[in-house]
Amino acid sequence: MTAFRTLSLAMLKGFVRDKVTLFFTFLFPLMFLVIFGLILRDVGADKTKIAVVGDGQVVSALRDSGVLELEQYNDVDAAVQKVKDGDLPAALIVRGQQLEVRFAQSDQVKSATVLGIVNGFVDKANVAATGQPPRFTFAAEKVEDASLKPIQFLTPGILSWGVAVSAVFGSALTLVSWRRKQVLRRIRLAPVSATSVLSSRLLVSTGVALVQGGIFVGIAMLPVFGLKLSGSWWLAIPLLLLGTIAFFALGMLVGAFAKTEEAASAAANIVVLPMAFLSGTFFPVEQAPAWLQAVSKIFPLRHMNDGMLNVLVRGKGIEALVVPSAVLIGFALVVGFLASRVFKWEE
Amino acid sequence: MTGERSAVVVRDIRKSYGELTAVDGVSFTVAEGEFFGILGPNGAGKTTTLEIIEGLREPDSGEVRLLGESPWPRNVKLLPRIGVQLQASSFFEKLTAKEQLQTFGALYGVSPGTAADMLELVGLADKANEQENKLSGGQRQRLSIACALVHDPDVVFLDEPTAALDPQARRNLWDVLRAIQERGKTIVYTTHYLDEAEILCDRVAIMDEGRILALDPPAVLVRGLDAPTHVTLQKGALSVVDASALDGVEEAHENEVSLTISTRRPAPVLSALAERGALDGLQVRAATLEDVFLDLTGREYRA
Numbered sequence: 001m002t003a004f005r006t007l008s009l010a011m012l013k014g015f016v017r018d019k020v021t022l023f024f025t026f027l028f029p030l031m032f033l034v035i036f037g038l039i040l041r042d043v044g045a046d047k048t049k050i051a052v053v054g055d056g057q058v059v060s061a062l063r064d065s066g067v068l069e070l071e072q073y074n075d076v077d078a079a080v081q082k083v084k085d086g087d088l089p090a091a092l093i094v095r096g097q098q099l100e101v102r103f104a105q106s107d108q109v110k111s112a113t114v115l116g117i118v119n120g121f122v123d124k125a126n127v128a129a130t131g132q133p134p135r136f137t138f139a140a141e142k143v144e145d146a147s148l149k150p151i152q153f154l155t156p157g158i159l160s161w162g163v164a165v166s167a168v169f170g171s172a173l174t175l176v177s178w179r180r181k182q183v184l185r186r187i188r189l190a191p192v193s194a195t196s197v198l199s200s201r202l203l204v205s206t207g208v209a210l211v212q213g214g215i216f217v218g219i220a221m222l223p224v225f226g227l228k229l230s231g232s233w234w235l236a237i238p239l240l241l242l243g244t245i246a247f248f249a250l251g252m253l254v255g256a257f258a259k260t261e262e263a264a265s266a267a268a269n270i271v272v273l274p275m276a277f278l279s280g281t282f283f284p285v286e287q288a289p290a291w292l293q294a295v296s297k298i299f300p301l302r303h304m305n306d307g308m309l310n311v312l313v314r315g316k317g318i319e320a321l322v323v324p325s326a327v328l329i330g331f332a333l334v335v336g337f338l339a340s341r342v343f344k345w346e347e
Numbered sequence: 348m349t350g351e352r353s354a355v356v357v358r359d360i361r362k363s364y365g366e367l368t369a370v371d372g373v374s375f376t377v378a379e380g381e382f383f384g385i386l387g388p389n390g391a392g393k394t395t396t397l398e399i400i401e402g403l404r405e406p407d408s409g410e411v412r413l414l415g416e417s418p419w420p421r422n423v424k425l426l427p428r429i430g431v432q433l434q435a436s437s438f439f440e441k442l443t444a445k446e447q448l449q450t451f452g453a454l455y456g457v458s459p460g461t462a463a464d465m466l467e468l469v470g471l472a473d474k475a476n477e478q479e480n481k482l483s484g485g486q487r488q489r490l491s492i493a494c495a496l497v498h499d500p501d502v503v504f505l506d507e508p509t510a511a512l513d514p515q516a517r518r519n520l521w522d523v524l525r526a527i528q529e530r531g532k533t534i535v536y537t538t539h540y541l542d543e544a545e546i547l548c549d550r551v552a553i554m555d556e557g558r559i560l561a562l563d564p565p566a567v568l569v570r571g572l573d574a575p576t577h578v579t580l581q582k583g584a585l586s587v588v589d590a591s592a593l594d595g596v597e598e599a600h601e602n603e604v605s606l607t608i609s610t611r612r613p614a615p616v617l618s619a620l621a622e623r624g625a626l627d628g629l630q631v632r633a634a635t636l637e638d639v640f641l642d643l644t645g646r647e648y649r650a
Contacts (some may be wrong), residue, residue, distance in 0.1 A: 002456060003453050005453075006449065006450055007450065007454075009450075010439050010450040012443055013442060013446065014439055014441040014442060040611070177440065181436070181437050182437040183438070183439065185436045185437070186433060188421070188431070189402075189403070189426060189431045190454035191454070191455065192454045205351065230403065245598060
């Protein structure tokens, strides 16, 4: 027990004192979170802006609703010119009871949206003018759907990726460096089992993963990024631990083959980077072509991403952990077994 | 064979790597408390021999008894009783000297307090809180020896502890090695410094090309060599002709600075020189292990 505790402490100290590792564990993924979070913050949230000439009941109803952004013009020609120049998708011209919309043909989606909205408000005003109660009513309510706000999919994705990277690199580099510096031989000459050495390194990796989770989620929840966690967010913790074990095993496999730290680092990148891109770390994988989505299913990171997304922001329950957990455990067992077969004590 | 008094017994071990025969029939015993040196140039098979005794490698044939037990396969009962310092300096990343010792100690269940004693022993008490990579080569070497000793083993294996050290650091390390022997440890160590082995070791095995060529206390090896003693004087102290005429002198020659006399009976030669008052710049150099190596292999010793 003392051996396990002291080894864990030694590795923790080694980790904390290594500035490069700290950077790649915490700041590097955070940089992606911050950059993408800020760049994509307003995507999908920006309102369509149109030109308005004149005023009236319909215009003030539109303004109050806030569904369109209105830019007031005094002159019809100036407003139409804006549409011709392509600066605005449409111009609404009010002449007493008569409303006229001049829209750009090039952007049919936006124009149709504007026409629909304006038409809706005109109909509403007409119904109100008759003094009759409306026969049909409808209510609209927001649903948190698959197309999430960017920060909502970025945080689980970058968290999974950051945890995967630090687990793979942590185990691969430790293994190679210890073999090269003959620390492994030295440990083999001590009456201590390989299991306690391995599990102490794994303990440090899981601790690091939990700290990463806390920091990434904490920063994403700042008002400037605006992450909103679902009630079942704590289900991410078992997922975080299983992911660490799976990617730790992958690092052991990489470390068994690599002879130098440089080679290990390159090999780990070759394994982790494509997996990160194809698993929906930086963009929702639902936007990718179907074949790519199928391919991405072979990566454990894809399943970890899905699980994280489901429990952190989509509010799914424990049933959302079944598939990701099974995949991560299976991956850890298979890869861990392979790693133990090719493990070498010395060069 | 004195089985119970021997720390190490090696009988006819052999080890080949493909075509290369690294160890080719080596046998020796090391008594408890002995300082035993394995000496030879690079590639002589010293390190492989040591690794087989430590239980890191299996010999192709032959037998090893370490403290009465077989070290192969990995013998966990034996491990706490042996201390091994490896050729490279093997340390944990970013830990201070004291933390290294505490961590290695913990592998053996040793209390953390031992670290301070060990630092004292190897003269690194003032470097306790320095990180390992900030130490000098000699300090690192001493720290790695301390790591090998932290669990108070009976037999200590040191693989070229003085390699690549400057002369002052080497001498400091010699003091450490002597202090370890005074604690009653058996020391088996390899070196390619002949002069060092001569000073430190109780017995020396001279290895070349996987075989032991000679095994004796250094003084016996040198004496058995029957090599002449060289007496050197300042040039002009005596003429070459007069020197050659002295009783016991085999040969005398002169260069720009000195006169060198070779003799197998240095006593009468030295008294004759004293009688003539011709002792200016006197130096006497007896044969060394280098001469033994030259005699055994027919080639000059190159570390």
